[in-house]
Amino acid sequence: MTTISANQTAATPTATSTLDLAGVSRWYGNVVAVNDVSMSLGPGVTGLLGPNGAGKTTLLHMMAGFLAPSRGAVSLDGRPTWRNPDVYRRLGLVSEREAVHTFLTAHEFVLASAKLHRLPDPAEAARKAIALVEMEGAQDRRIGTYSKGMRQRARVAAALVHEPQVLLLDEPFNGMDPRQRLHMMELLHRLGDAGRTILFSSHILEEVEQVSGTVQVMVAGRLAASGDFRTIRRLMTNRPHVFAVHSTDDRALAVALMAEASVTGVELGRTGLTVRAGDYGAFTRVLPKIALAEGIRVRQLVPEDESLESVFSYLVEA
Ligand SMILES: Nc1ncnc2c1ncn2[C@@H]1O[C@H](COP(=O)(O)OP(=O)(O)OP(=O)(O)O)[C@@H](O)[C@H]1O
Numbered sequence: 001m002t003t004i005s006a007n008q009t010a011a012t013p014t015a016t017s018t019l020d021l022a023g024v025s026r027w028y029g030n031v032v033a034v035n036d037v038s039m040s041l042g043p044g045v046t047g048l049l050g051p052n053g054a055g056k057t058t059l060l061h062m063m064a065g066f067l068a069p070s071r072g073a074v075s076l077d078g079r080p081t082w083r084n085p086d087v088y089r090r091l092g093l094v095s096e097r098e099a100v101h102t103f104l105t106a107h108e109f110v111l112a113s114a115k116l117h118r119l120p121d122p123a124e125a126a127r128k129a130i131a132l133v134e135m136e137g138a139q140d141r142r143i144g145t146y147s148k149g150m151r152q153r154a155r156v157a158a159a160l161v162h163e164p165q166v167l168l169l170d171e172p173f174n175g176m177d178p179r180q181r182l183h184m185m186e187l188l189h190r191l192g193d194a195g196r197t198i199l200f201s202s203h204i205l206e207e208v209e210q211v212s213g214t215v216q217v218m219v220a221g222r223l224a225a226s227g228d229f230r231t232i233r234r235l236m237t238n239r240p241h242v243f244a245v246h247s248t249d250d251r252a253l254a255v256a257l258m259a260e261a262s263v264t265g266v267e268l269g270r271t272g273l274t275v276r277a278g279d280y281g282a283f284t285r286v287l288p289k290i291a292l293a294e295g296i297r298v299r300q301l302v303p304e305d306e307s308l309e310s311v312f313s314y315l316v317e318a
Helices: 055-061 085-090 106-116 123-130 148-160 180-192 206-209 230-239 250-258 282-296 308-318
Strands: 019-028 031-041 044-049 071-076 091-094 166-169 197-202 215-220 222-228 241-247 262-269 274-276 298-304
Touching: 019 055, 031 055, 031 071, 031 215, 031 222, 044 055, 044 166, 044 180, 055 091, 055 197, 085 091, 091 148, 106 123, 106 148, 123 148, 123 308, 148 180, 180 197, 180 206, 180 282, 206 241, 215 230, 222 230, 241 282, 250 262, 250 274, 274 282, 282 298
Parallel strands: 044 197, 044 215, 091 166, 166 197
Antiparallel strands: 019 031, 019 071, 215 222, 241 274, 241 298, 262 274
């Protein structure tokens, strides 16, 4: 695991909550969905980044007390989240699947959530939650008429109706257009700045970049890296890169490339060269110069293995 720093800075809240995971694992039969994960989440926005199937949903459900860890412990302010009704009062979860009754208005939906929580003044709580997500103008329209972004905000309002200190969101940006995304990002920032502990999951690096200061990266059930976004981004771009190169004289180009500092390996195959480079930028800048000096024309330069999974796997191995 690549541990960088536990940068959990926050706004200055009046009451804050900390979510702690200590050696948490969860398996389903033979499948290990979460493998020995430890982390501590404090006020502010944290992104949980990982490819599909990395175990993000399983982790969020354990945090929310919906699922028991097979091993290890999840605690909110020192108390276990599993089988602890008190936790439900202090934590909200916006799940990935969109199970909203489209025939209800947002107001009815959020009010129902307030009543489920047995709040002393459900109407006032619903009003406040709807105001927080800026849905006053649309609250009396049926949810079925909403855009994806508005539906998500209504769901956030329902999850916030009891004013929890912790809000967990599973892939909240899925299916949103850029404008809706921006709106949701602003909302998460506002909640984080007000001292809430916000964790949202995503499989898209850029989403995490825009919202969170701190990132936890999960790959294949394990915590692969944690730290501030810039450090994670640097780790990802500094990894070795593999390129497929084809030119008018692959053999001569291979010889010239082997003398180049940014190149760590060259293989000559039947369809061209496979070049490993330590620095993406340096290699792509120097290749045309080398080719020109050697009188070789580069016909193809394709980065290989740039999938998100491969980037994440690199972090696990680092
Ligand atoms: N109820 C279950 N029974 C068996 N296997 C499960 C169950 N839930 C999840 N898994 C498996 O556990 C692993 C992690 O799944 P999880 O849904 O937590 O990942 P994820 O990162 O949220 O991915 P996605 O974004 O695709 O939902 C996967 O291999 C998945 O197939």
